[in-house]
Amino acid sequence: MVLSVSSFFAKRMELHLSLAISSSSSSASSCSSRFDPNYNINYTHEHSNKRKHDDYDDDDNDQTMPLLVWGNFCCNKSHLIIEEHQDHDGDDEVQSNYVFVHRRNEYDGGAIGWPPMKSCTENLCQLTMGNGDGVIGWPPVKLCRKKHCQLKMGTEDGGGGGRSKSTYYKVHMEGIEIARKVDLNLHQSYQTLVPTLANMFGKCFEDVKLTYQDQEGDWLLAGDVPWGTFINTVQRLKLQRK
Amino acid sequence: MVDRVDSAGEWTQSSRFPDEVLERVLALIDSHKDRSSVSLVCKDWYNAERWSRRHVFIGNCYSVSPEIVAARFPRIRSVTLKGKPRFSDFNLVPEDWGADVQPWLSAFSTAYPFLEELRLKRMAVSDESLEFLATKFHGFKALSLLSCDGFSTDGLKAIATHCKKLTELDIQENGIDDLGGHWLSCFPESLTSLEILNFASLNSEVSFDALEKLVARCKSLRVLKVNRNISLDQLQKLLSHCPQLTELGTGTFMQELISGPVAEFKNMFSNCRNLITLSGLWDATPFYLPVIYPACASLTFLNLSYATLRSDELANLLSHCKTLRRLWLLDTVGDKGLEAVGSCCPLLEELRVFPADPFDQEILLGVTESGFVSVSRGCPKLRYVLYFCRQMTNAAVATIARNCPDFTHFRLCIMNPGQPDYLTKEPMDEAFGAIVKTCTKLQRLAISGLLTDRTFEYIGKYAKNLETLSVAFAGSSDLGMEYVLQGCQKLRKLEIRDCPFGNAALLSGLTKYESMRSLWMSACNVTMNACRVLAKERPRLNVEVMRDEEGGDDSQAHKVYVYRTVAGPRRDAPPFVLTL
Numbered sequence: 001m002v003l004s005v006s007s008f009f010a011k012r013m014e015l016h017l018s019l020a021i022s023s024s025s026s027s028a029s030s031c032s033s034r035f036d037p038n039y040n041i042n043y044t045h046e047h048s049n050k051r052k053h054d055d056y057d058d059d060d061n062d063q064t065m066p067l068l069v070w071g072n073f074c075c076n077k078s079h080l081i082i083e084e085h086q087d088h089d090g091d092d093e094v095q096s097n098y099v100f101v102h103r104r105n106e107y108d109g110g111a112i113g114w115p116p117m118k119s120c121t122e123n124l125c126q127l128t129m130g131n132g133d134g135v136i137g138w139p140p141v142k143l144c145r146k147k148h149c150q151l152k153m154g155t156e157d158g159g160g161g162g163r164s165k166s167t168y169y170k171v172h173m174e175g176i177e178i179a180r181k182v183d184l185n186l187h188q189s190y191q192t193l194v195p196t197l198a199n200m201f202g203k204c205f206e207d208v209k210l211t212y213q214d215q216e217g218d219w220l221l222a223g224d225v226p227w228g229t230f231i232n233t234v235q236r237l238k239l240q241r242k
Numbered sequence: 243m244v245d246r247v248d249s250a251g252e253w254t255q256s257s258r259f260p261d262e263v264l265e266r267v268l269a270l271i272d273s274h275k276d277r278s279s280v281s282l283v284c285k286d287w288y289n290a291e292r293w294s295r296r297h298v299f300i301g302n303c304y305s306v307s308p309e310i311v312a313a314r315f316p317r318i319r320s321v322t323l324k325g326k327p328r329f330s331d332f333n334l335v336p337e338d339w340g341a342d343v344q345p346w347l348s349a350f351s352t353a354y355p356f357l358e359e360l361r362l363k364r365m366a367v368s369d370e371s372l373e374f375l376a377t378k379f380h381g382f383k384a385l386s387l388l389s390c391d392g393f394s395t396d397g398l399k400a401i402a403t404h405c406k407k408l409t410e411l412d413i414q415e416n417g418i419d420d421l422g423g424h425w426l427s428c429f430p431e432s433l434t435s436l437e438i439l440n441f442a443s444l445n446s447e448v449s450f451d452a453l454e455k456l457v458a459r460c461k462s463l464r465v466l467k468v469n470r471n472i473s474l475d476q477l478q479k480l481l482s483h484c485p486q487l488t489e490l491g492t493g494t495f496m497q498e499l500i501s502g503p504v505a506e507f508k509n510m511f512s513n514c515r516n517l518i519t520l521s522g523l524w525d526a527t528p529f530y531l532p533v534i535y536p537a538c539a540s541l542t543f544l545n546l547s548y549a550t551l552r553s554d555e556l557a558n559l560l561s562h563c564k565t566l567r568r569l570w571l572l573d574t575v576g577d578k579g580l581e582a583v584g585s586c587c588p589l590l591e592e593l594r595v596f597p598a599d600p601f602d603q604e605i606l607l608g609v610t611e612s613g614f615v616s617v618s619r620g621c622p623k624l625r626y627v628l629y630f631c632r633q634m635t636n637a638a639v640a641t642i643a644r645n646c647p648d649f650t651h652f653r654l655c656i657m658n659p660g661q662p663d664y665l666t667k668e669p670m671d672e673a674f675g676a677i678v679k680t681c682t683k684l685q686r687l688a689i690s691g692l693l694t695d696r697t698f699e700y701i702g703k704y705a706k707n708l709e710t711l712s713v714a715f716a717g718s719s720d721l722g723m724e725y726v727l728q729g730c731q732k733l734r735k736l737e738i739r740d741c742p743f744g745n746a747a748l749l750s751g752l753t754k755y756e757s758m759r760s761l762w763m764s765a766c767n768v769t770m771n772a773c774r775v776l777a778k779e780r781p782r783l784n785v786e787v788m789r790d791e792e793g794g795d796d797s798q799a800h801k802v803y804v805y806r807t808v809a810g811p812r813r814d815a816p817p818f819v820l821t822l
Contacts, residue, residue: 137332137739138714139600139630139657142389144415144443145547146600188601228599 171237173201173208184231190223197239208239264290274299296320301759303341303365304784307809308349320359320384321350327762327803328712329737330364331389334764334801336788338816342366344374345814351378359384359410366390372397376404384410384438391417395425395446402428409462410438423448423471429456436460440467442491442522447471458483464516467491470524474533478510485513492522495530495549511537521545521570528555538562545570547596553578560586568592573608573630580613584620592626593617600630600657611638618645625683626651633664634691639673649681653688659715659740662692669693675700678708688712698722702729710735723747727754737762745772748802752776755783760805768799770822776804777822784811785822 168181180200187193190210198205210222214233222230222237268290271277274297281291297320300306311318325341327334343365350357357379367390375382382405387393395418401411402425426441426448436456441448450472457463463484468477472493481487510533511517517537526549538544541563547570551559556571556579566587571579573595583590595609611634618624624646634656643649654673662669670691678684678700685707689697693716701708702725709732717723723743726733727750735758744767755761755776770787777785788801811821 135659135740137329137334138659139597139655140332140712140714141597141600141630142331142415143333143417145596 169234169237171197171200171239173203173239174241176201182237184234189227190230194222197237201239203239207242209242211238211240212236213238261286261290265294269294269296272297293317297322297359300324302805302807303346304809304812305759305805305807308346308353310808312349312353316353318354319357320361321346321354321357322361322363323365324363325365325390327737327760328364328735329739329762329764334739336816336818337391338366339788339819340366340812340814340816342368342371342814344368344371347371347374347378355379356381358382359386361386361388362390363388364390366392367397368392369394369397369400373400373404376400381407383407383435384412386410386412386414387416388412388414389416394419395421395423395444398425399428402426403430406430406433407435408433409435411436412438412440412465413444414440415443418444420444420446422446426456427452431455431459434459435462437462438465439463440465440491442467442469444469445471450476454479454483460484461486463487465489465519467521468493470494470522473497474507474530478507481510481514486516487514488516489519489543490514490517490521491545492520492524494524495522495533496525496527497530507533508536511535515540517541519543519545521548523549525549526551528558531555531559535559535562539565541566543568547572547594550574550598551579552576553582557582557586563587564589566590568626570594570596572596572598574598575609576607577609577613577616580609581616584616584618587621589623590617590621591623593621593624594626594628595630596628597630597657608632611635614638615641615645618642622646623648625649628653628655628688630655630657632657633661634670634673635663635665636668636670636672636676637663637665639670640676643676643680647680648683649677650683651686652677652681652684653686653712654690655688656691659690660692661690669696671696671700675704678704682707684708686710689716690714691716694718695722695725698725702726705730707732709733711737713738713741715740717741717743720744720747720750724750727751734759736760738764738766740765742767745769748772749776752779755780755804756806758806760803762801762803763799764801766802768802769797770799771797773799773802774822782806782808786812786815787820787822789818789820 168183170179171182172179180197182193182197182200184193187196194208194210195205197210198208201208211219212222212230212234213219213236215235219238264286268277268280268287271280277291277295281288292315294317295315296318298311298315298318299322300311301324303323303325323343323346325343326339329335330339341364343362351374355378358381360375360382361384365387367387372393375385377400385401385405385408393416398411398413401408408429423444423446429436429452433456437460439456446469448469448471453468453472454476457466457480464487466480466484466487467489468480468491470493472480474493474495474497477492481490507530514537518541520534520537520541520543523531523534523546526546531549531551538559539562542565544563544566546556550572551574553576556575560566560582564586567589569583569587569590569592571583571594575582575595580595583593595613597608599608609629609631611631614627614629614631614634615638618641622645625648627649628651631654634654639654656670663673670689671694673691674687674689674693674697677687682704684705687701687705687708687710689712695718698717698721701711706729708730711726711730711733713736720743722741723738724747726736727747733754737760739762741763743763747766748763748768749772751761773785773787777783783804784807786803787799788803790798790800812819815821
């Protein structure tokens with residue numbers, strides 16, 4: 001049984017921490033054939049830098065929160081759980097709460113509205129669709145504009161950059177001699193990049209952490225800065241065991 | 243007027259013009275809708291119309307076959323053909339789906355050897371097809387390819403080489419293989435007829451020498467849109483050869499090494515007195531942007547959607563552009579930039595605001611409801627809006643509707659699916675309710691945000707002129723889709739993705755789909771069986787289901803495309819498209 005997308009959205013207001021989604025909800029509906037694991041439902045930016053809302057603190061219980069949906073956590077998740085993961089970046093005004101919903105195999109029952117996923121190592125390549133977006137084809141921005149965005153984000157190749165051009169960066173994995181290369185043009189977020197890299201070395205993305213070297217030569221943990229900043233400064237990548 | 247006796251013995255006055263006169267008169271009618279009406283009057287008028295028609299518009303290439311078109315219209319000179327469903331722009335349609343132009347070209351080569359113009363949108367076009375076009379149609383003049391794919395610059399070489407009378411080459415937003423810019427050098431020295439040249443979306447470098455000579459010898463050139471590789475220097479040289487241009491797309495608007503003083507560039511546009519459209523402006527910075535000020539006073543369309551301008555830069559620019567009617571922007575200009583739009587451009591009719599970083603959810607910039615409201619206050623003549631934002635409120639949209647009741651196209655994209663009014667937390671139903679209630683001329687609507695069936699109830703009840711509706715991540719039940727199908731009499735195109743509409747909704751439109759061009763439903767709750775029922779009940783519809791590539795439930799219809807046709811089921815459907 002799977003939840004319809006709409007009832008799922010209706011439940012969003014009730015999503016609190018550590019709430020196990022019942023597997024026996026609503027109508028049987030598989031609402032998307034192509035929902036990507038990195039489908040990010042980001043309901044509100046009420047904590048935006050530009051605005052301070054008076055109800056910032058009052059709203060704790062009813063906060064809508066960004067929902068990061070990970071596709072099959074391969075490993076030992078046997079049921080559906082939602083964990084809250086608080087992320088404070090030094091700035092008091094901006095606080096993001098990330099809620100991870102673990103999808104699981106339909107045949108065990110209980111996946112929320114998403115199609116069946118097999119183990120993460122198998123399906124990950126398939127799940128990183130096309131340009132490695134979140135949901136396929138959303139927001140509805142045409143390819144020519146998407147490419148322009150990518151070119152702007154620091155992967156500029158001097159006015160050229162047709163479809164056949166790409167920007168490959170070296171990736172090392174701790175303990176493995178042979179390095180790989182990844183085309184960063186195909187990705188718009190860490191959510192697709194990390195699993196892709198882990199997959200290259202036959203690892204599950206849960207077992208690795210991604211670091212990168214910036215233009216100043218320093219090694220940093222990926223994920224601290226927005227993707228756009230990362231793309232502009234990254235020189236090479238390294239995966240380390242957790 | 244000729245009096246005559248009809249079969250019942252009554253005297254009647256019938257306006258029985260000789261056919262030639264009727265044809266002459268009908269030849270003056272351009273609108274294809276009017277021509278359709280004309281052809282329905284009587285058999286004489288049907289015949290006169292078909293002989294006098296020079297241009298045919300085919301909105302769905304599978305709704306009719308090339309043979310049927312050729313049989314009905316013997317004297318066509320210009321064809322417009324549209325292929326894939328619109329959602330193919332966003333990767334929802336697999337490659338090799340179809341819409342190949344070749345069968346059309348093959349039929350036309352015998353039926354219309356004197357074909358002059360071909361305008362294609364979302365068609366699959368191969369290099370071989372382009373070569374075929376260039377070599378088989380000797381008087382061919384105008385080629386326009388919008389959002390097409392399957393060809394490379396080799397195909398363009400063929401066009402440049404063989405089309406001796408070419409007046410128009412317009413290549414936009416295509417997925418093509420850019421094998422280099424040599425195609426442009428293939429225009430022979432003898433070609434002087436070019437009026438429109440647009441290669442802005444191609445990425446490779448062209449020979450500037452060849453381009454300059456081409457521009458210099460084509461005295462009728464009025465539209466020139468170059469690609470990003472053309473520098474400011476080079477642009478200046480080009481403009482010196484064609485001051486008569488009405489539409490210009492610049493190359494890059496930034497230069498690392500300044501080869502001449504900026505003052506020299508300042509005169510670049512002074513001689514372009516006929517310029518009404520300006521686009522390109524890649525990498526434009528405050529340093530060089532003032533170069534275009536002399537041209538701004540007469541501009542009616544300014545496309546800044548590839549220039550990452552900030553609000554102050556935009557404000558300075560717009561203070562020179564009082565006569566703008568169409569404006570395209572990137573959301574880097576922010577709400578402040580939009581305030582400037584509102585105060586500088588009272589004649590504005592169309593505004594499109596594109597997202598600079600659509601996929602980076604961590605970016606909290608861009609435009610909000612406040613910018614949109616500012617524009618609506620200053621620009622009451624707005625009729626076309628495309629607006630990408632990350633937050634919106636019902637109240638703001640209601641205000642916008644009040645300020646701009648003349649909307650004909652309202653496309654609002656709140657980029658996070660299912661996002662409610664960020665202040666009240668309510669669904670965005672009332673926003674779109676306000677739009678459809680107030681804007682009675684609305685023809686096209688794209689909705690987003692958290693939406694219940696109420697939105698669709700409003701649409702069905704009030705949007706009586708609606709022709710195109712795009713829906714994503716919206717609705718609560720089958721009722722939503724049913725409201726729309728029942729209420730919107732003029733609906734022609736309905737495209738739906740990721741909504742909880744199921745079989746009952748699909749089948750509620752059983753009697754309606756033949757009056758529409760097409761229906762697209764993907765990632766909804768429709769089953770194969772319901773599609774089979776629809777196909778069986780309506781043999782004049784093609785009901786196509788695209789199989790999900792990843793397997794999954796075979797009883798679910800993952801992507802459904804329904805369209806009316808007189809050509810029967812497709813004969814070129816790939817294996818993953820099932821026609822029921």
